[in-house]
Amino acid sequence: MDLSTELKFIKGIGPGRASMLAAKGLETVEDLLSYPPFRYEDRSNVKPIHQLAPGEMATVLAEVKSTKVSGFQRKNLGIFEATFTDPPGAAIEVFPSGENTVRPSFRRSGKEVLMGKWFHGTYLQSVIEPGMRVALYGKVELDNYSRELTMMHPEFEILSGEDDSDPGLHTGRIVPVYEAAAKVTAKMIRSTVARILASLPPQAERVPQTVVDRVKLMPVSEALREMHFPSEGTDVRLLNAFRSAAQWRFIFEEFFWLEVGLSLKKARAKHEKGIEFALTEKVRERIKEMLPFRPTGAQKRVLGEIAQDMASPKPMYRLLQGDVGSGKTLVAAEAAVIAIENGYQVAVLAPTEILAAQHYLYFKKLFHKLGYVPVLLTGSNTAREKVQLKKLLAANLAHIAIGTHALLESDVEFANLGLAIVDEQHRFGVEQRKRLSEKGNPDVLVMTATPIPRTLALTIYGDLDVSIIDEMPPGRKAIVTKHLSEDKIEQVWSFVKKQIDEGRQAYVVYPVIEESETQAMKAAQKMHEHLAKIVFPDVEVGLLHGKLPTDDKEQAMDRFQKGLTKILVSTTVIEVGVDVPNASVMVIEQAERFGLSQLHQLRGRVGRGGDQSYCLLVTSKAGDTARERIRTMVESTDGFYIAEMDLKLRGPGEFFGTKQSGLPAFRIGNLIRDAEILEIARNEATGFVANPPSEEEMRKAVAYIRDHWQRRYGLVQVG
Numbered sequence: 258m259d260l261s262t263e264l265k266f267i268k269g270i271g272p273g274r275a276s277m278l279a280a281k282g283l284e285t286v287e288d289l290l291s292y293p294p295f296r297y298e299d300r301s302n303v304k305p306i307h308q309l310a311p312g313e314m315a316t317v318l319a320e321v322k323s324t325k326v327s328g329f330q331r332k333n334l335g336i337f338e339a340t341f342t343d344p345p346g347a348a349i350e351v352f353p354s355g356e357n358t359v360r361p362s363f364r365r366s367g368k369e370v371l372m373g374k375w376f377h378g379t380y381l382q383s384v385i386e387p388g389m390r391v392a393l394y395g396k397v398e399l400d401n402y403s404r405e406l407t408m409m410h411p412e413f414e415i416l417s418g419e420d421d422s423d424p425g426l427h428t429g430r431i432v433p434v435y436e437a438a439a440k441v442t443a444k445m446i447r448s449t450v451a452r453i454l455a456s457l458p459p460q461a462e463r464v465p466q467t468v469v470d471r472v473k474l475m476p477v478s479e480a481l482r483e484m485h486f487p488s489e490g491t492d493v494r495l496l497n498a499f500r501s502a503a504q505w506r507f508i509f510e511e512f513f514w515l516e517v518g519l520s521l522k523k524a525r526a527k528h529e530k531g532i533e534f535a536l537t538e539k540v541r542e543r544i545k546e547m548l549p550f551r552p553t554g555a556q557k558r559v560l561g562e563i564a565q566d567m568a569s570p571k572p573m574y575r576l577l578q579g580d581v582g583s584g585k586t587l588v589a590a591e592a593a594v595i596a597i598e599n600g601y602q603v604a605v606l607a608p609t610e611i612l613a614a615q616h617y618l619y620f621k622k623l624f625h626k627l628g629y630v631p632v633l634l635t636g637s638n639t640a641r642e643k644v645q646l647k648k649l650l651a652a653n654l655a656h657i658a659i660g661t662h663a664l665l666e667s668d669v670e671f672a673n674l675g676l677a678i679v680d681e682q683h684r685f686g687v688e689q690r691k692r693l694s695e696k697g698n699p700d701v702l703v704m705t706a707t708p709i710p711r712t713l714a715l716t717i718y719g720d721l722d723v724s725i726i727d728e729m730p731p732g733r734k735a736i737v738t739k740h741l742s743e744d745k746i747e748q749v750w751s752f753v754k755k756q757i758d759e760g761r762q763a764y765v766v767y768p769v770i771e772e773s774e775t776q777a778m779k780a781a782q783k784m785h786e787h788l789a790k791i792v793f794p795d796v797e798v799g800l801l802h803g804k805l806p807t808d809d810k811e812q813a814m815d816r817f818q819k820g821l822t823k824i825l826v827s828t829t830v831i832e833v834g835v836d837v838p839n840a841s842v843m844v845i846e847q848a849e850r851f852g853l854s855q856l857h858q859l860r861g862r863v864g865r866g867g868d869q870s871y872c873l874l875v876t877s878k879a880g881d882t883a884r885e886r887i888r889t890m891v892e893s894t895d896g897f898y899i900a901e902m903d904l905k906l907r908g909p910g911e912f913f914g915t916k917q918s919g920l921p922a923f924r925i926g927n928l929i930r931d932a933e934i935l936e937i938a939r940n941e942a943t944g945f946v947a948n949p950p951s952e953e954e955m956r957k958a959v960a961y962i963r964d965h966w967q968r969r970y971g972l973v974q975v976g
């Protein structure tokens with residue numbers, strides 16, 4: 258047997274159980290050994306029945322005296338009851354625990370019995386039979402009626418008879434408790450793991466020895482044993498509260514190989530040839546000419562980082578991170594000027610049509626003075642428009658193309674693409690990124706408003722460099738956020754009315770329900786009608802949703818931008834990028850349906866001017882986590898804190914969409930909870946790749962990742 262042996266060949270696991278385990282991703286010996294117990298139980302408190310005290314958790318070695326089933330026996334609904342007694346003289350010698358000194362807290366007769374009760378236990382009639390010797394583990398209680406010592410649903414092992422379990426494995430020691438896989442119980446998993454560990458040959462160390470020594474990793478064989486069956490005397494409370502040294506080892510190992518893979522990939526990218534943009538005085542002048550206001554210190558700093566990348570011969574791959582409204586788009590525009598002044602074209606990729614249209618308007622305004630020609634290319638262009646636009650791009654007559662995925666279609670050709678700006682990267686998959694680089698290997702700038710811890714960002718985006726805008730443009734006031742229930746909606750509208758009377762504008766947003774843009778559109782349409790006709794008959798109320806033709810979208814946005822429309826009713830399409838500084842109220846209907854990051858993004862649409870802005874979260878009914886999200890929103894406007902809460906509430910897989918981020922689902926490690934281990938693993942991996950102890954070690958590492966890690970996690974390509 259070795260790590261790659263399939264579980265179905267292991268004794269006790271037939272095809273049925275194998276397929277239940279496979280459904281949990283457990284197919285090989287290695288999979289099962291990497292399946293960590295979710296907690297440990299100390300069952301080493303072994304006592305004879307006559308020394309048991311109510312309230313304690315104990316393991317008892319006893320003899321079955323009698324059994325009976327009461328209640329509804331058909332369909333296994335009966336209650337199985339067994340009476341246990343101390344076996345004559347035997348108990349203590351089997352598992353000496355040394356501490357049988359607890360004083361009885363109730364009167365003892367000297368002839369104690371222990372009752373075991375199992376609801377839905379009819380089937381146990383043929384399992385636990387009089388005369389058998391068993392080990393029981395459970396909580397000792399005093400039955401209210403019979404005043405007898407009782408264990409409800411104790412875990413048990415048959416110590417005699419035909420049971421195939423291993424005596425002393427499930428009781429009388431610290432035992433691992435696993436999450437069951439369908440009908441494969443924790444107990445069966447425990448038996449199987451024990452059987453595997455008993456016959457598995459010693460494992461060679463996989464992590465480079467220099468690293469093992471430096472971080473004091475527990476050796477692999479020892480760690481395998483300790484993770485599943487901690488040595489006697491280990492404090493179970495500590496084991497359950499913290500990562501044990503054994504678990505730490507495997508988490509480290511997972512992160513280490515991931516980071517080595519990412520590091521190798523990045524090292525290889527260094528040799529790729531990119532564009533060397535010239536940063537001339539003319540370029541600087543043109544940027545100054547374009548700027549509508551003075552950049553913040555943070556904007557200047559990140560532009561410096563971007564410009565340096567663009568001027569260098571290696572291709573830029575940079576993530577620009579900054580909270581909503583921090584001014585990322587302006588920085589992107591500056592980068593675009595560098596490219597265009599060097600004679601190159603720029604592509605701007607947006608996740609939605611509305612956002613693309615929004616960017617288009619923004620860049621058009623900024624670039625008007627400079628004489629650049631922007632084009633907008635989305636799925637809703639007519640065929641004729643498309644032909645026209647493509648011609649412009651191929652002939653280098655358009656300088657900047659803004660669009661959705663449509664820009665990535667293979668028939669869209671650029672004469673001379675030099676820079677790609679990708680907005681809200683987490684909606685773009687690895688595949689799209691590749692398609693983009695096929696269009697001329699441009700420098701890439703990715704913008705995201707999702708502030709995540711730096712090490713995590715580096716891991717998730719892997720081969721990207723990171724720039725952070727950590728300063729807001731001057732004069733912003735903190736947005737006031739309030740939570741109201743649906744029955745207070747009249748108050749919401751009268752507040753909106755007041756703001757409009759003062760010259761401000763408002764958004765009213767509806768969630769997209771269960772992926773159905775159509776339903777959300779209907780809700781928005783209905784609300785639009787209601788608001789326009791009944792609540793606000795005197796002002797213009799606009800409507801914006803994904804199903805509108807592009808022209809109508811542009812018009813709706815344009816009218817809102819110009820201040821003609823006072824209220825814009827919309828589905829979540831305005832989530833990112835819309836920029837109307839005069840809007841001061843954001844009403845979010847059915848706020849309970851939104852994720853935390855989404856709520857924060859939406860709120861970021863207001864508070865862009867000098868006026869006090871408000872975000873009103875309206876809910877009809879909210880569950881616990883929804884309430885937690887709303888509370889977080891009311892308490893904080895800090896995007897970093899909110900992202901952290903979001904990660905906690907949702908977990909990283911869902912947060913980033915594991916598939917899209919290209920990240921594997923880890924077995925043991927958790928990118929958030931184990932952030933500190935990630936940090937150490939990343940440092941070790943980077944050091945290892947930069948300075949391998951020997952070429953041999955490096956070859957081994959690459960081979961290990963290729964043969965093993967890549968297959969197991971479907972991870973980054975290496976070598």
Ligand code: ADP
Nearest residue numbers: 550551552553581582583584585586587730836
């Ligand atoms: P982001 O893309 O990071 O969400 P934007 O680039 O859309 O942010 O900028 C948000 C708003 O702040 C826009 O109205 C923009 O014109 C404005 N803005 C950006 N930078 C500055 C600055 N340095 N000073 C004043 N306003 C700015």
Ligand code: MG
Nearest residue numbers: 585586833834
């Ligand atoms: Mg933006």
